[in-house]
Amino acid sequence: SPGTTSMFCPSSSHGFHVLPFQLTFGPFEPILSDNGQFPFLYQMAPKDTTLALGVVFLMVHFSWNWVGLIISEDEKGIRFLSDVRGMMDRNGVCMAFVNMIPVTMLLYFTRAHQHYNQIMKSSAQVVIVFGDTESLLAVGFNRWDNVVTQRVWVTTSQWDVTNSKKPFILDPFHGALIFSHHHGEISGLKHFIQTVNPAKYPEDTYLARLWWMHFNCSVSESECKTLESCSSKGSLACLPRHHFDMAVRDGSYNIYNAVYAVAHTLHDMLLQQVDGQPVKKGKGPVFSPWQVMSPTGGKWVLYKGLPRIVSVMKT
Known part of the structure; x- marks a missing residue:
């Protein structure tokens, strides 16, 4: 989910061995960027600084120079506020108000009336909102119906929130401008998603569950994993967006990048046959985390927005 950090941890397989390292494919977490605490953890998600820059450029383009901010009072929200405030100052955009939404329900309700009055009394016609779907932002907007349509x-x-599985009153918004990180097109992925089904991947329990829930499949009594009486026309493309989104969003793109990063790096390492690497009987080479991340004494360069993202640069 957007509020959590998911990890991909390669381990021993396919004849070679990698001591544990971690790639996160959830949203960028500032605390995880501390190399001293997390020397072998790498975040696939880009920082949100570029999103803040894009938001401010929009304000400048439309001459919106009196803007309110509603931001989740967590580390990511505070970092975003710092980024966007500096950019607004440099571009002549003024802050009408800043509402920091607490992360606990108790604190939220102690400030709810104050936040509501601040928004109602403000003359700002444009409001920037930053948080994730796990924050209490949605609670506020469900209570502030009459202020939403005015801005x-x-x-x-x-x-x-249009992609969230949680209940949310969207109608009063009449649309919103949503900024996201740029994603390069992944060749063949859309066709794969449209044609994938449990018959092709019988071990995928997630697919089986989706088909059972949405395509009137029955489960075999003799083998719980086997689906019967499924429609041959079933496709993930038929599902509502809040159940399965065909668009390649941040999380999916980060997972794709993580898998390719590991695959390309290990492929490069195996081709080079690291000098002096001992090989035990029946086992392949043993690689340390720093070698995986820097197989030639260089560093990873991850090209965001490109289907093939791994390159090694000498330092």
């Missing part, structure tokens, strides 16, 4: 709302993909 232009600008947010980021982390708070794209």
